[in-house]
Amino acid sequence: xxxxxxxxxxxxxxxxxxxxxxxxxxxxxxxxxxxxxxxxxxxxxxxxxxxxxxxxxxxxxxxxxxxxxxxxxxxxxxxxxxxxxxxxxxxxxxxxxxxxxxxxxxxxxxxxxxxxxxxxxxxxxxxxxxxxxxxxxxxxxxxxxxxxxxxxxxxxxxxxxxxxxxxxxxxxxxxxxxxxxxxxxxxxxxxxxxxxxxxxxxxxxxxxxxxxxxxxxxxxxxxxxxxxxxxxxxxxxxxxxxxxxxxxxxxxxxxxxxxxxxxxxxxxxxxxxxxxxxxxxxxxxxxx
Numbered sequence: 001x002x003x004x005x006x007x008x009x010x011x012x013x014x015x016x017x018x019x020x021x022x023x024x025x026x027x028x029x030x031x032x033x034x035x036x037x038x039x040x041x042x043x044x045x046x047x048x049x050x051x052x053x054x055x056x057x058x059x060x061x062x063x064x065x066x067x068x069x070x071x072x073x074x075x076x077x078x079x080x081x082x083x084x085x086x087x088x089x090x091x092x093x094x095x096x097x098x099x100x101x102x103x104x105x106x107x108x109x110x111x112x113x114x115x116x117x118x119x120x121x122x123x124x125x126x127x128x129x130x131x132x133x134x135x136x137x138x139x140x141x142x143x144x145x146x147x148x149x150x151x152x153x154x155x156x157x158x159x160x161x162x163x164x165x166x167x168x169x170x171x172x173x174x175x176x177x178x179x180x181x182x183x184x185x186x187x188x189x190x191x192x193x194x195x196x197x198x199x200x201x202x203x204x205x206x207x208x209x210x211x212x213x214x215x216x217x218x219x220x221x222x223x224x225x226x227x228x229x230x231x232x233x234x235x236x237x238x239x240x241x242x243x244x245x246x247x248x249x250x251x252x253x254x255x256x257x258x259x260x261x262x263x264x265x266x267x268x269x270x271x272x273x274x275x276x277x278x279x280x281x282x283x284x285x286x287x288x
Contacts, residue, residue: 012063037051093145105119107189107190112196137189201280202255
């Protein structure tokens with residue numbers, strides 16, 4: 001069954017009180033809205049996403065365009081503020097941009113397991129969903145928001161932008177004096193740190209039972225990486241039992257990957273084993 005979400009965009013204030021808008025401004029805005037929806041859904045859910053935007057009608061008063069988003073994923077609707085989510089953190093890009101107010105994001109720390117990103121802006125720290133963070137730090141998304149919100153509000157008279165649901169609930173509202181918060185920027189974030197934990201099967205290529213350093217593992221792909229061994233209980237069991245294991249032995253570990261990106265360039269990736277879960281070996285040789 002086709003998933004359809006109706007909403008409307010409104011350009012209001014004195015600048016649009018006669019129900020007229022420059023054709024080029026409207027064309028750019030609608031084109032940006034379509035691209036914003038399509039790119040957001042693909043960014044959050046993969047290239048298989050195929051959302052579509054249709055324009056249904058115009059309404060009298062201000063300048064209102066009724067739109068319908070078709071086959072767009074629920075999480076994308078929430079991140080774009082087209083429906084209300086359940087997240088306790090900031091759940092839409094509009095709310096995030098309104099709070100940040102055009103300031104540079106000094107650092108982002110994302111825990112991929114919880115799906116929460118912590119943003120440092122000036123001396124403040126705020127939390128948003130990982131989906132909102134992805135939209136917030138995308139140059140392509142910010143470019144379309146610039147065309148949809150910022151540019152149409154650069155008027156001589158007062159003006160405003162509204163995003164409304166099909167039952168006329170105001171989902172977001174931006175006035176001319178707040179439009180700068182939605183202007184595109186060349187550098188969106190100075191440092192972006194992503195942390196991901198997952199269970200993987202590994203072989204130990206290099207061990208150092210006296211330290212958390214000096215360890216390396218071989219991943220299922222065959223890639224060998226250096227890791228920190230943070231499982232103190234595993235180290236204690238090995239040292240106490242004086243147990244040996246072969247380089248061919250397979251272990252199930254909880255591997256933590258931390259990736260640091262600065263100004264859109266990955267500058268550092270570190271790996272650590274938080275826990276050794278299982279030793280796949282003959283019963284008499286198992287460490288865990």
